[in-house]
Amino acid sequence: MTDLAPASLPAPPYYAVVFASVRTAGDNGYGETAEQMLKLAAAQPGFLGVDSARGADGLGITVSYWRDADSIAAWRDHAEHALICARGREHWYASFTVQVAKVERAYGFSRPADL
Amino acid sequence: MTDLAPASLPAPPYYAVVFASVRTAGDNGYGETAEQMLKLAAAQPGFLGVDSARGADGLGITVSYWRDADSIAAWRDHAEHALICARGREHWYASFTVQVAKVERAYGFSRPADL
Numbered sequence: 001m002t003d004l005a006p007a008s009l010p011a012p013p014y015y016a017v018v019f020a021s022v023r024t025a026g027d028n029g030y031g032e033t034a035e036q037m038l039k040l041a042a043a044q045p046g047f048l049g050v051d052s053a054r055g056a057d058g059l060g061i062t063v064s065y066w067r068d069a070d071s072i073a074a075w076r077d078h079a080e081h082a083l084i085c086a087r088g089r090e091h092w093y094a095s096f097t098v099q100v101a102k103v104e105r106a107y108g109f110s111r112p113a114d115l
Numbered sequence: 116m117t118d119l120a121p122a123s124l125p126a127p128p129y130y131a132v133v134f135a136s137v138r139t140a141g142d143n144g145y146g147e148t149a150e151q152m153l154k155l156a157a158a159q160p161g162f163l164g165v166d167s168a169r170g171a172d173g174l175g176i177t178v179s180y181w182r183d184a185d186s187i188a189a190w191r192d193h194a195e196h197a198l199i200c201a202r203g204r205e206h207w208y209a210s211f212t213v214q215v216a217k218v219e220r221a222y223g224f225s226r227p228a229d230l
Contacts (some may be wrong), residue, residue, distance in 0.1 A: 004173055006135035006212040016216050018131060018178055020121035020166045024226070051135045053170040061168045061176040063133055069219075073164055089224055097121040097223040101131050101216035105183075108212040109204055111139070 005110065007049030007065060012103045014048055015066045021096035022058050030092045037084055044072025044078070065103075072100060120225065122164030122180060126220045129163055130181040136211035137173050145207045152199055159193070162188025180218075187215060 023030070040048055046067035054060035066072045075081060088096075138145070156162055161182035169175035181187045190196060203211075 004137050005210045006137070006174070009212070009214075010163070012214075016131075016133060016214060018133065018218075022121070042116040042175045051169040051174065051176055053174050053176045055168040055170065059121070059166065059168050061137070061166055061178060063176060064179070087221070093224065093226070095120045095223065095225040097124070097221065098123075098210050099127075099131060099218045100220040103133075103216040105215040106212065108210065109208065110210040 001103070007051050007064055009096055009103075009106065012106050014103050015069055015072055016101050016103050017064045017066065017072060018099040018101065019062045019064070019096060021060050021062075022094040023054075023060065024092055024094050028091050032086070033084060037081070038082060040074060040078070044071065044075050046074070068101075069100070121223070122166050124163055124218075124221065127221050129218050130184060130187055131216050131218050132179045132181065132187060133214040133216065134177045134179070134211060136175050136177075137209040138169075138175065139207055139209050143206050144215055148199060148202070152196070155193070155195060156190060159186065159190050161189070184215070184217075 038050065038052075041050070041064060048065035048067060050062065050064045052060070052062040065077070153165065153167075156165065156179060163180035163182060165177065165179045167175070167177040181190070
């Protein structure tokens with residue numbers, strides 16, 4: 001068994017920001033900045049958690065969870081975040097989509113540890 | 116440049132189902148079934164698109180997009196889908212979360228082909 005698991009979240013409603021992206025070739029400082037950005041996001045008011053995966057084909061999905069739409073708006077307007085987003089458009093991403101969604105229902109499953 | 120890109124979607128509102136999961140060890144018929152399941156989903160009324168990624172650490176995220184909550188309910192109740200979900204709990208997943216969310220805002224970016 002591993003401790004790896006999807007983010008634990010409160011009961012809905014809360015908000016999700018779905019960021020799907022395709023990277024450009026090469027790192028260009030991406031890895032380090034992505035880590036900094038995640039730490040910065042996690043320190044914002046209303047941040048609830050994040051799940052992130054990038055497949056071998058280059059498509060990545062990061063879903064961050066937030067208490068409400070105001071928390072997302074504050075994070076969007078955060079100066080350092082805005083700067084990093086601009087750099088993302090310039091250097092790191094071939095394409096991306098951002099979707100802001102209100103989570104209405106949620107459920108989960110966790111295998112008993114002895115299986 | 117690659118043709119790989121996040122799913123193209125209509126203007127909001129529409130719905131997203133975020134499925135985040137950690138796999139058990141071994142394939143156990145997962146790969147083939149996952150592909151069948153995706154084809155079956157894509158043939159349902161109200162299906163808009165899907166993005167999927169699984170990282171080297173084993174965490175995977177699949178986001179499927181739907182016209183409305185009714186389309187999602189119909190797919191949830193689809194007999195073959197329900198069977199495959201039960202098999203997922205038995206064999207394929209150490210843990211997963213499912214979140215049904217209404218997409219309120221969306222935007223995207225695509226790099227000009229000459230960059």
